[in-house]
Amino acid sequence: MSDTPNYKEAFDELQQIVSEIEEGQISVDELSEKVKRAALLITICKKKLASTEEDVNRILKDLDAPEE
Amino acid sequence: MPEIQHERKIYSLLEVTQSIQRTLAERYGSVFWVKAEMNKLNHYPRSGHCYPDLVEKKDGKVIAQLRATLWKDDYNRINHSFLRVIKAPLKEGIAMLCCARVMFDPVHGLSLRIMDIDPVFSLGELEREKQETIDKLKAAGIFDSNRALALPLLPQRVAIISVETSKGYADFLKVIDHNPVGYRFFHFLFPSLLQGERAVDSILYQLKRITKVIFHFDVVAIVRGGGGEVGLSCFNNYQLAREIAEFPIPVITGIGHATNETVVEMIAHKNGITPTDLANFLVDRFDEFAIPVLQAQETLVDKVTHIVKNEGQQVRSMARYFKSVTGNLVLKSRHAIHDFSRAVIHQCRFQIHREKALQNALAFDLRKLTMSFCNQCRLEVDKSIITVTKDLATIVKDRMGEIETIERNVNNMSPAFVLKRGYSITMLNGKVVTSSAGLKSGDLLKTILSDGGIESEVTAIKKPGEI
Numbered sequence: 001m002s003d004t005p006n007y008k009e010a011f012d013e014l015q016q017i018v019s020e021i022e023e024g025q026i027s028v029d030e031l032s033e034k035v036k037r038a039a040l041l042i043t044i045c046k047k048k049l050a051s052t053e054e055d056v057n058r059i060l061k062d063l064d065a066p067e068e
Numbered sequence: 069m070p071e072i073q074h075e076r077k078i079y080s081l082l083e084v085t086q087s088i089q090r091t092l093a094e095r096y097g098s099v100f101w102v103k104a105e106m107n108k109l110n111h112y113p114r115s116g117h118c119y120p121d122l123v124e125k126k127d128g129k130v131i132a133q134l135r136a137t138l139w140k141d142d143y144n145r146i147n148h149s150f151l152r153v154i155k156a157p158l159k160e161g162i163a164m165l166c167c168a169r170v171m172f173d174p175v176h177g178l179s180l181r182i183m184d185i186d187p188v189f190s191l192g193e194l195e196r197e198k199q200e201t202i203d204k205l206k207a208a209g210i211f212d213s214n215r216a217l218a219l220p221l222l223p224q225r226v227a228i229i230s231v232e233t234s235k236g237y238a239d240f241l242k243v244i245d246h247n248p249v250g251y252r253f254f255h256f257l258f259p260s261l262l263q264g265e266r267a268v269d270s271i272l273y274q275l276k277r278i279t280k281v282i283f284h285f286d287v288v289a290i291v292r293g294g295g296g297e298v299g300l301s302c303f304n305n306y307q308l309a310r311e312i313a314e315f316p317i318p319v320i321t322g323i324g325h326a327t328n329e330t331v332v333e334m335i336a337h338k339n340g341i342t343p344t345d346l347a348n349f350l351v352d353r354f355d356e357f358a359i360p361v362l363q364a365q366e367t368l369v370d371k372v373t374h375i376v377k378n379e380g381q382q383v384r385s386m387a388r389y390f391k392s393v394t395g396n397l398v399l400k401s402r403h404a405i406h407d408f409s410r411a412v413i414h415q416c417r418f419q420i421h422r423e424k425a426l427q428n429a430l431a432f433d434l435r436k437l438t439m440s441f442c443n444q445c446r447l448e449v450d451k452s453i454i455t456v457t458k459d460l461a462t463i464v465k466d467r468m469g470e471i472e473t474i475e476r477n478v479n480n481m482s483p484a485f486v487l488k489r490g491y492s493i494t495m496l497n498g499k500v501v502t503s504s505a506g507l508k509s510g511d512l513l514k515t516i517l518s519d520g521g522i523e524s525e526v527t528a529i530k531k532p533g534e535i
Contacts, residue, residue, distance in 0.1 A: 008221050011357065018364045021371045028379050031372060038368050045361045049354060054225050054254035054284055062281045 005041070007048040014041040085174035092178075096170035099183065104134075105163045116140030122166075122180065136168065136180040146185045153187035154194060155325075156301045159265050162197065165189035198304040201331045205306070210313040214337050217318045220286045223353055226255040227278045227285040229271060231262060236293020236324050236343040243347030251354040256285075262292040262323070263299030268308045275311055287317060287350075290332070291343045293324035303330030312336065322346030487518035504529055 005013060017038045020026050026034055070077045079087075104122035111118045118138040123130050138146070147158050167184035205211040226244070230237040237257070244253040258274035261267045271290070278288055302308065303323065309331045312319045318337035322345060323330070333339040340346025479485065483493070493516040494501045501507065511526045 007357075011221065011361070014361065014364050018367050018371075021368065021375070024375075028375065031375060035368065035372055038364070042361055042365050045357070048222065048224075049358050049361075050250055050252050052224055052252050052254040054256075056256065059256055059281050059284050062284070063277060065280070 005044065007045055010041045010044040010048075014038055014045065017041070082174055085172070089172045089174060092170055092172045099167060099169045101186075102166050102168050102180065103163065103189075104132075104166065106158075106160050107133075109158065109160050111143070116143065118143050119179075120182070134178070134180055136166070136182050137171070138182045142183055146182075146187075150185070150187045150190065154191040154301075156194070156299050157264065158185065159301065161265075162190060163193045194301050194304070197301075198331055201304050201306040201309050202334070205309055205313055205331070205335065208310070210310065211335055213313045214315060214319055214335055217316075217337060219318050219337060219353065221353075222357055223287040223318070223350055224253055225284060225286045226253060226350070227258060227281075227288045228255050228291055229258050229260050229262075229274050229278075229288065230291040232257060232259050234262075234291075234293060236291045236322065239293060240289065240291045240322065240343040240347045243344055244350055247351045247354075249351075249354070249358065251351060251358070253350065262290070263302065265299075265302065267299070267302040268305045271302075271308055272311055275315065279316075282316060285317060287337070288315065288319045289346060289350075290319065290321045290323065290336075291346065293322070293343045300325055300330055303332040305331075308332060309335055320346055320349070484518060487516070492517050504531075 017034050021031075021034065070079045070083065072078075102122075104124055106120050107123040108121040109118055110120055117140050120136045120138060122134050122136050124132040143158070150156060150158050165186040166180070166182045167186075168180040168182045171179050171181045173179070202211065228237065228240070230240070241255070244251075244255065258277055260274045261270040275288070278285065300323065312332055313335045320338040320340070321333050321336040322340040322343035323333060324342045329339070338346070338349055340349055487493070495514045495516065496507070496511055501513070507526055507529055509526050509528065513524050513526060515522045515524060
């Protein structure tokens with residue numbers, strides 16, 4: 001999985017980490033890394049909820065483009 | 069009257085048309101009900117009159133066609149009645165039951181003058197049209213197509229088909245742009261008519277535009293509201309419904325009315341009762357994603373805290389156990405060492421005691437043996453003394469005898485005794501003469517005898533045998 005997953009990947013990976021922790025599959029040694037990763041994924045998810053990258057000008061430009 | 073020329077009867081056009089007019093007026097004098105499809109309404113807004121094209125079709129082909137007239141007053145009355153009964157104005161493309169009479173005008177020709185239209189019949193027709201659209205969609209296997217599409221996890225980019233100034237559009241934006249959680253939506257308006265006959269083409273046009281930029285959007289929302297409840301039968305149109313059913317991304321509707329659901333609403337991926345309701349559906353989808361994220365966050369915090377606390381407890385518990393075990397072990401070892409040292413001391417004391425006893429015994433034996441030895445020695449000394457004492461007298465007596473013998477021999481050998489027995493001593497110049505050698509005649513010799521001496525002169529020297 002890439003360093004900047006999309007929200008679906010981030011969400012799925014987050015759920016995966018949570019279930020691993022819930023089921024006690026994670027040792028104390030790994031815990032720190034997993035929690036760091038989960039915090040990053042939560043940030044990505046929250047950022048996605050609060051922002052969008054669409055640009056009106058691009059849509060207008062595409063609308064004006066000649067038919068193929 | 070017709071002219072007669074070369075035995076031919078010739079009528080003027082007016083005469084013909086007037087004749088037709090008369091004939092038709094006699095034959096079709098009464099008013100009757102006629103069932104027909106309004107192909108075109110041909111409403112002229114300036115005059116207010118309509119000149120509808122009526123047709124009858126069979127298997128999609130026109131088998132009868134007649135022009136009609138609908139005067140302004142009749143049109144307004146009928147339209148009002150339609151709006152009241154079927155929530156839609158008089159529209160094209162629908163079968164209707166008209167109260168009409170046949171008219172013929174020499175200039176305008178044949179037409180039906182419509183005096184009334186039964187809205188109840190058209191209502192049934194609208195329902196039939198709607199059902200037909202449903203049946204056709206189902207037959208084509210696309211009735212559920214749009215609903216079968218997966219709505220993205222976050223339907224964030226919305227193409228809105230609406231009227232910019234409508235209340236429905238404003239309501240919709242109010243919810244998605246000002247949601248309390250702060251979710252961010254992207255939306256783009258594709259303005260369109262949403263009621264009446266021209267709505268179908270207008271919406272189809274905008275759907276075509278959206279198709280051009282479809283990769284920018286997650287969902288299409290058709291939003292209408294505030295325009296009353298008329299003119300919604302466009303949403304039962306087959307062509308529009310098919311386009312929406314087969315649209316490549318989910319189409320959601322918030323058309324806002326209280327009457328029967330239209331076909332487009334039925335096949336839409338999601339139908340909200342109002343634009344607000346539809347907008348809330350989108351926000352809810354965000355919640356569905358956001359709440360698990362928050363729950364995941366809370367679960368993580370809970371679980372991790374629990375794990376850390378639990379591990380801490382285990383470590384502390386282990387440390388206590390370790391302390392207790394080692395304490396016990398130390399105590400046990402200390403006792404063992406104590407016991408052992410006592411045993412060693414005891415053993416040493418016992419050993420020392422035993423050695424001392426042994427030593428005492430040995431010392432006693434040594435003393436006893438020494439004394440015994442000394443006694444024996446003393447006895448032997450005593451015995452020797454006795455022996456010595458006893459033998460000494462004998463030895464002394466023997467020695468005395470030996471000494472006396474020696475004394476006598478010594479006495480016998482003394483010069484005086486020897487001289488007495490006849491021996492003399494010759495001396496020359498004070499020295500005893502023991503050999504004849506060295507003597508010469510004339511030497512004066514002294515001869516010692518037992519009772520004096522004589523002096524003599526050497527006259528001859530003789531060798532042994534010569535004497």
